Amino acid sequence: MLAPPRTVVRREGGLYAIERALQRRGFRNVAGADEAGRGACAGPLVAGACILPEGKRGEIDELADSKLLTAAARERVYAEVVKRALAWSVVIVPATEVDARGLHVCNLAAMRRALASLTATPDYVLTDGFPVDGLNAPGLAVWKGDRVAACVAAASVLAKVTRDRLMVELDDKFPGYGFAVHKGYITEEHSAALTSRGPCAEHRFSYVNVAAASGRGNRPPRARRPVPVSASSASPEAVPLMLWADSEGTVGVASGEQPRPPVPVGEDEAMEGEKR
Structure with missing residues (x-):
């Protein structure tokens, strides 16, 4: 039996190169997952997951690793991701759960939960840095994935903006x-x-x-x-901030879905720890 041809990802393809290569191989819904708050010593851990549409509709101006964007740029990108994504979700893990279960366990569980909460089924999953098991789709852990894969960058923006907003609320409390x-x-x-x-x-x-x-x-x-x-x-x-939690301790705060656009005939498109 002949082995299937290798998937070639060209550097000049930029932030969308990995997704486009996977989509050419038949993996149309490529989901990305990332977290925010792993290096913080206060507040929740937040994970995001996102599936961007194929083609030009999935290309978002300013999209990049959330840590490389200004706060204002992150808000703009967040709004575009929510508007354009085929599906997106955000999961919050309270600080008490991080203490009880451990950071790494919570990190993987949150990304797994965020991916499972997507309203469109992923055909392939890209995660930032850490492999996530227990998924019903093939996947790949990508080093610095939020800088090389658009769907992971979008997930990082979803997680970062959500967490920053929560931390502003905690500052009042x-x-x-x-x-x-x-x-x-x-x-x-x-x-x-x-x-x-x-x-x-x-x-x-x-x-x-x-x-x-x-x-x-x-x-x-x-x-x-x-x-x-x-x-x-x-x-x-x-009074401490009380977040509702399910039996696993994670908190789902948002998810969204956009209608899928028709595919044009013949289309062929080529550890957080930021300093402040």
Whole structure:
């Protein structure tokens, strides 16, 4: 039996080269998945998944790795991704779940859940950096996938914008930490606030710096975490953000689908840790 011909991805094809090559081989719905918040010590972990349309309709101006875009550009790209995508989804994993299950387990589970939540079935899956098992489609982990594959870049923007918006909300609920500025990542301002104020309920107590600031670093993450104060006995600033969760602890916040355009006859188209 003859082996199938190799799929050639040409560098000059740019951000859409991998998807176009897979689509020429019959994998029309190419899904990308990525996360935001893996390197943060506060706030949720967020995963996004996206399937962009074939052809020109799936090409989005300014689309790039979310970490390379300004906040304003990310918002513009986010709006275009939501508008054009065949299907998209976002999943949120609360800080308590990251402490309980571990970062890497939550990272893979969140991407798997985001992909499973897509309203269009992926024919092929591209993930950023880490292979994700348990999918009903062939897949490939792509190093720096958010810089070389459009669908992964789109997923990174979905995850990043969603998480940034949540961190701005958390800044209102837990003032004094600067969440709206550094988004929960470790900066001098954040470290100083941790030292002077101690961690809040949205910090990840499984992280060494948060455990040390809690003064209970020799205890397991669940034992370090402060007991939430009920809304009836606390000021608004002291009430932790409560996210609804299913039995696995993840929170689905959004998904969308756009009608699929007809394919023209004869078409032949060739670890987050950002510094702030």
